[in-house]
Amino acid sequence: MNKIKQLEQMIKSSNNxxxxxxxxxxxxxxxxxxxxxxxxxNTKYEGNDPEYLLSRTCFIKEKELFxxxxxxxxxxxxxxxxITHKYLAKLEEIGKLKCIITQNIDGLHRKAGNKNVYELxxxxxxxxxxxxxxxxxxxxxxxxxxxxxxxxxxxxxxxxEVVLYEEPLDHIILSCAxxxxxxxxxxxxxxxxxxxxxxxxxxxxxxxxxxxxxxEPTAIDYKATLVIRNNIEDVxxxxxxxxxx
Ligand code: CNA
Numbered sequence: 642m643n644k645i646k647q648l649e650q651m652i653k654s655s656n657n658x659x660x661x662x663x664x665x666x667x668x669x670x671x672x673x674x675x676x677x678x679x680x681x682x683n684t685k686y687e688g689n690d691p692e693y694l695l696s697r698t699c700f701i702k703e704k705e706l707f708x709x710x711x712x713x714x715x716x717x718x719x720x721x722x723x724i725t726h727k728y729l730a731k732l733e734e735i736g737k738l739k740c741i742i743t744q745n746i747d748g749l750h751r752k753a754g755n756k757n758v759y760e761l762x763x764x765x766x767x768x769x770x771x772x773x774x775x776x777x778x779x780x781x782x783x784x785x786x787x788x789x790x791x792x793x794x795x796x797x798x799x800x801x802e803v804v805l806y807e808e809p810l811d812h813i814i815l816s817c818a819x820x821x822x823x824x825x826x827x828x829x830x831x832x833x834x835x836x837x838x839x840x841x842x843x844x845x846x847x848x849x850x851x852x853x854x855x856x857e858p859t860a861i862d863y864k865a866t867l868v869i870r871n872n873i874e875d876v877x878x879x880x881x882x883x884x885x886x
Contacts, residue, residue: 665832
């Protein structure tokens with residue numbers, strides 16, 4: 642049996658599936674990942690490492706540089722869900738998928754229709770005034786005439802609700818996601834290098850069946866029941882056209 646058929650069988654025989662995903666899930670929607678050969682992390686931006694540009698230090702100390710990079714590289718407002726997002730939405734609809742735990746900040750799982758989504762690193766769609774907590778749309782950030790957007794009520798700085806390097810994850814989201822993950826009878830890990838902590842810790846602790854779909858090796862491969870080293874889009878296209886959903 643080929644590996645995609647094996648994954649199909651695993652999905653058929655599971656009723657409490659958790660999907661843990663990363664940037665590779667959205668490359669088919671036109672959003673580059675970070676750590677692949679052509680990913681954002683293999684280029685400098687005006688001499689700076691993207692890790693620095695997406696850090697709290699940069700946001701605090703060099704807001705102009707932060708927002709310049711953010712506007713230039715993180716404007717993913719118009720991306721649309723791809724076949725993987727759509728398959729997972731169906732899997733939730735028929736009651737097999739308990740939740741999605743994603744490191745992505747693009748909001749595409751919700752756009753595809755999934756309701757139980759833990760966005761560990763937040764998303765670009767929410768932006769909050771750091772003083773009066775007024776909420777702003779991404780258009781306000783990306784189309785503002787000022788490089789550093791400010792609150793139109795109180796004039797304070799606005800911060801996108803994405804978790805920057807050096808910032809902690811929301812502990813309630815992390816703890817609820819971890820509970821669901823540890824209880825799952827099948828964990829599908831896809832499109833993530835599993836190099837970002839603490840998110841990947843919960844995956845490494847899982848004791849049940851694990852299926853990995855990723856182009857490159859990951860830290861969980863050694864304990865996975867099934868490893869598919871393929872393009873996610875191809876794998877989920879085949880699953881979508883199968884009888885599982
Ligand atoms: P990463 O470290 O860039 O790893 C991505 C992984 O996906 C790599 O191992 C690739 O080999 C693999 N991959 C890429 N494309 C495909 C594909 N089509 N088929 C199969 N495998 C593929 O990204 P992670 O998600 O592991 O790292 C977490 C970071 C990335 C989080 O902080 C995110 O916010 C951040 N990020 C998010 C987005 C997004 O929201 N779409 C985009 C880029 C980065």
